[in-house]
Amino acid sequence: MPIPELMESESDAPLELTMGAGEWEILPGVRTSTIGFNGPYLGPTVRLRDGQNVPIIYRNNLSEAVAVHGHGLHVPGELDGGPQREIEPGGSWCLELPVRQQACTSWFHPHTHGRTGPQVYHGLAAFIIIDDENSTSLPLPNTYGVDDLPIVVQDRTLDGQGRLVYSGDDAEDGFMGDRVTVNGITDATRAVPAGLVRFRLLNGSNARYYRFRFSDNRVFQKIATEGGFLNEPVPIREIVMLPGERNEIVVDFFDGQPAMLVSGPSLSGAAGSRRNGNRGRRRNDWEPGRLTDAFELLELTVDPTLPAFRGRLPRQLNSISRPVPQSDWPVRRFEMFMPDNDRRRGAQRTNVSMAMGINGRAMDMQVINERVTRHQWERWAVRSLDGNHPFHVHGCSFLLLSQEGRPVSDEDAGWKDTVRVDDRAEFLVRFEHPATDSFPYMYHCHILEHEDRGMMGQFTVT
Ligand code: C2O
Ligand code: CU
Ligand code: CU
Numbered sequence: 012m013p014i015p016e017l018m019e020s021e022s023d024a025p026l027e028l029t030m031g032a033g034e035w036e037i038l039p040g041v042r043t044s045t046i047g048f049n050g051p052y053l054g055p056t057v058r059l060r061d062g063q064n065v066p067i068i069y070r071n072n073l074s075e076a077v078a079v080h081g082h083g084l085h086v087p088g089e090l091d092g093g094p095q096r097e098i099e100p101g102g103s104w105c106l107e108l109p110v111r112q113q114a115c116t117s118w119f120h121p122h123t124h125g126r127t128g129p130q131v132y133h134g135l136a137a138f139i140i141i142d143d144e145n146s147t148s149l150p151l152p153n154t155y156g157v158d159d160l161p162i163v164v165q166d167r168t169l170d171g172q173g174r175l176v177y178s179g180d181d182a183e184d185g186f187m188g189d190r191v192t193v194n195g196i197t198d199a200t201r202a203v204p205a206g207l208v209r210f211r212l213l214n215g216s217n218a219r220y221y222r223f224r225f226s227d228n229r230v231f232q233k234i235a236t237e238g239g240f241l242n243e244p245v246p247i248r249e250i251v252m253l254p255g256e257r258n259e260i261v262v263d264f265f266d267g268q269p270a271m272l273v274s275g276p277s278l279s280g281a282a283g284s285r286r287n288g289n290r291g292r293r294r295n296d297w298e299p300g301r302l303t304d305a306f307e308l309l310e311l312t313v314d315p316t317l318p319a320f321r322g323r324l325p326r327q328l329n330s331i332s333r334p335v336p337q338s339d340w341p342v343r344r345f346e347m348f349m350p351d352n353d354r355r356r357g358a359q360r361t362n363v364s365m366a367m368g369i370n371g372r373a374m375d376m377q378v379i380n381e382r383v384t385r386h387q388w389e390r391w392a393v394r395s396l397d398g399n400h401p402f403h404v405h406g407c408s409f410l411l412l413s414q415e416g417r418p419v420s421d422e423d424a425g426w427k428d429t430v431r432v433d434d435r436a437e438f439l440v441r442f443e444h445p446a447t448d449s450f451p452y453m454y455h456c457h458i459l460e461h462e463d464r465g466m467m468g469q470f471t472v473t
Contacts, residue, residue: 015137017055028054054136056155060141066105069105088406091450093450115426116237138163149240193308200310202312203317214255226272264311273306342390346396411423
């Protein structure tokens with residue numbers, strides 16, 4: 012398994028991220044035309060620290076315009092890299108990024124109007140790791156590339172000539188490839204030390220959902236969600252992740268036993284009923300994540316000569332205090348819709364490129380859909396009228412209140428920015444940075460084909 016190179020900002024020299032075309036072996040021995048940041052495919056891991064101001068230069072050496080978004084960053088709208096911020100071919104975008112948030116695993120990827128799906132699919136995606144006082148003083152595995160491993164999981168389809176196949180509008184549930192890659196390759200293997208090992212998991216797929224677990228069903232500890240550490244580690248055996256979501260887990264390899272990271276059908280009835288929690292009226296047999304597909308993702312072997320983290324996990328990782336919702340906090344409602352089910356299931360699928368949207372309308376660059384007050388807690392209630400979707404919001408982290416009417420579980424009680432909505436989810440959110448009419452924030456479905464087809468809206472924060 013390749014480990015992306017680390018890129019850190021220690022001096023005032025800008026971090027340069029150049030998008031260009033290249034060739035990469037997704038399948039061993041097969042050269043595939045791809046795109047990437049500073050290389051043929053994917054990109055370096057950008058490591059930042061709370062309190063820094065980091066100059067960054069994005070350059071576009073591709074033949075089409077690209078907007079680059081920092082997913083998970085708490086920065087003003089004009090630095091967010093939404094679709095208004097397109098970089099023309101041959102052009103560049105220089106910014107100074109103020110890093111003011113707690114330690115977390117984030118990522119950057121294109122956000123080009125109508126073109127996000129194909130641009131991410133062909134290779135534009137990379138990690139951002141943010142450190143802070145807390146993360147550097149906690150006793151946790153943190154040797155990058157040894158016991159602290161970034162892992163991006165993505166699905167791809169290659170044709171007989173080794174070319175990437177992509178079609179954005181052939182399926183209502185978004186594009187799903189037939190092979191699953193880890194850090195850009197299939198059949199990944201990695202040697203890890205005989206101690207605790209931390210995985211920073213990112214579902215960087217366009218549309219596929221995963222249920223990660225280990226082949227021997229070992230227990231592991233979930234330590235972080237998208238926006239930072241959980242208050243304490245939560246022991247689990249499997250973890251469902253939708254596109255855009257990140258979670259950090261710590262796995263115990265003290266016993267020297269190898270293990271395979273897999274994705275596939277549920278272990279337990281409980282998780283199965285969660286998957287099918289949307290039975291009834293309109294979901295039918297449609298499940299966009301194909302959570303029942305089984306994949307072997309990463310073969311892990313233990314190398315006792317590698318330096319190992321042999322401590323115990325701290326009992327406390329963070330101190331998130333959940334605000335008690337007040338009756339005068341604004342409530343904002345969002346309803347995601349798709350072309351109706353009958354048409355989807357019918358023999359004639361002529362209208363497949365028909366718009367999708369939120370609150371009755373498709374994304375329109377000329378329309379600001381919501382206006383939010385800065386520093387004000389709000390309650391956002393998100394519903395899905397058809398299917399299930401990962402709902403993502405820019406410029407913030409939020410705290411889930413409930414999903415499907417059930418109170419949030421310990422493992423989802425941390426700061427998040429992307430949430431699965433089967434039927435409904437509610438969260439508390441507060442925006443600390445401004446976003447103007449010219450550079451608003453986005454909220455959208457993170458199935459990239461849904462986003463590209465209009466399941467997105469814009470909002471200001473003033
Ligand atoms: Cu990961 Cu609006 O995006
Ligand atoms: Cu985002
Ligand atoms: Cu969607």
